[in-house]
Amino acid sequence: MESTRTLRIALPNKGSLADPAATMLREAGYAQRGSHRELAILDAPNQVEFFYLRPRDIATYIGSGEIDLGVTGWDLLLDAGIEAETLLKLGFGGSTFRYAARPGAVKELADLDGLRIATSFPGLVAAHLREHGHAATIIQLEGAVESAIRLGVADAIADVVETGSTLRAAGLEIVCDPILESEAVLVRRPGGGHDSVQHAVDLLLRRLQGVLVARQYVMLAYDVPTALLTEATAHTPGIESPTVSQLQREGWVAVQAMILRSDIHPIMDALYEVGARAILVTDIHACRL
Numbered sequence: 001m002e003s004t005r006t007l008r009i010a011l012p013n014k015g016s017l018a019d020p021a022a023t024m025l026r027e028a029g030y031a032q033r034g035s036h037r038e039l040a041i042l043d044a045p046n047q048v049e050f051f052y053l054r055p056r057d058i059a060t061y062i063g064s065g066e067i068d069l070g071v072t073g074w075d076l077l078l079d080a081g082i083e084a085e086t087l088l089k090l091g092f093g094g095s096t097f098r099y100a101a102r103p104g105a106v107k108e109l110a111d112l113d114g115l116r117i118a119t120s121f122p123g124l125v126a127a128h129l130r131e132h133g134h135a136a137t138i139i140q141l142e143g144a145v146e147s148a149i150r151l152g153v154a155d156a157i158a159d160v161v162e163t164g165s166t167l168r169a170a171g172l173e174i175v176c177d178p179i180l181e182s183e184a185v186l187v188r189r190p191g192g193g194h195d196s197v198q199h200a201v202d203l204l205l206r207r208l209q210g211v212l213v214a215r216q217y218v219m220l221a222y223d224v225p226t227a228l229l230t231e232a233t234a235h236t237p238g239i240e241s242p243t244v245s246q247l248q249r250e251g252w253v254a255v256q257a258m259i260l261r262s263d264i265h266p267i268m269d270a271l272y273e274v275g276a277r278a279i280l281v282t283d284i285h286a287c288r289l
């Protein structure tokens with residue numbers, strides 16, 4: 001077996017993915033750069049080196065093999081046509097990739113035939129049209145694609161949509177089914193796992209999964225009469241099983257269980273109706289399940 005070496009990870013240096021990626025790595029216990037001007041930093045205790053690169057370029061670096069892992073957008077990877085193994089979906093940078101046009105101009109994919117479609121993701125659009133048996137002229141732009149129709153260089157666009165407010169402001173309507181749903185992903189080259197970094201990769205994955213769970217779940221605690229325990233814990237089964245401890249007060253127990261953040265209020269309402277009291281919710285800052 002090779003001796004261990006530093007794990008090299010590419011992170012987005014700018015754009016929508018940069019801050020959430022750095023925050024997530026920090027929450028997972030890794031050092032991050034102090035200034036946006038730093039191009040790389042070494043986290044010596046964790047034996048990891050972080051390289052801050054344009055998210056679009058991260059796909060290329062992953063393909064080249066000099067970088068072990070990268071965080072980038074799923075849409076950017078597909079656009080670059082780089083084959084990569086997705087190790088983890090990271091739960092941020094969520095968006096859809098959609099066609100848009102002037103209201104009424106495009107009803108279905110066939111209406112795109114022969115049109116000029118402006119996009120910053122030419123690979124994605126070309127592949128999508130090809131797969132569906134359509135052909136259009138792709139106009140490649142760096143950004144602000146929504147202005148391309150008004151400025152006369154395109155008849156339709158294909159772009160990232162998050163809230164849809166940029167499209168609305170440009171007076172365009174979304175048309176056809178989504179081309180793609182995307183989010184930030186942790187990737188590596190297919191078959192690109194070196195023995196020498198496998199332990200560090202496993203540790204990173206466990207830590208990031210811990211962050212995802214800590215973000216998704218909260219800790220719920222409540223007191224309930226022992227006679228109502230079964231009814232109450234039916235609402236809070238926990239991951240393995242709820243923790244039940246004796247209260248000093250005769251005939252009552254205290255219960256603790258993890259619940260999904262999105263379920264907090266319905267579960268608290270149900271527990272109150274069952275007869276639980278002192279129902280408290282606290283954040284989980286880190287966890288290993």
Ligand SMILES: Nc1ncnc2c1ncn2[C@@H]1O[C@H](COP(=O)(O)OP(=O)(O)OP(=O)(O)O)[C@@H](O)[C@H]1O
Pocket residue numbers: 012014015016017055056072073074075076093094095143160161162163182183
């Ligand atoms: N509102 C959004 N705008 C753009 N990209 C977004 C948005 N939300 C999520 N993303 C994702 O971020 C990635 C785009 O990265 P990029 O660095 O180009 O971000 P950006 O915000 O467009 O930055 P910039 O335009 O300043 O270069 C894609 O994977 C995309 O799906």
Ligand SMILES: O=P(O)(O)OC[C@H]1O[C@H](OP(=O)(O)OP(=O)(O)O)[C@H](O)[C@@H]1O
Pocket residue numbers: 142143144145146159160161162163164165166167
């Ligand atoms: O649906 P929304 O919430 O409005 O977000 C989507 C918009 O945000 C991005 O633009 P960005 O700010 O990155 O500018 P760019 O077009 O120059 O890349 C993207 O290209 C869309 O234009």
Ligand SMILES: [Mg+2]
Pocket residue numbers: 143
């Ligand atoms: Mg952009």
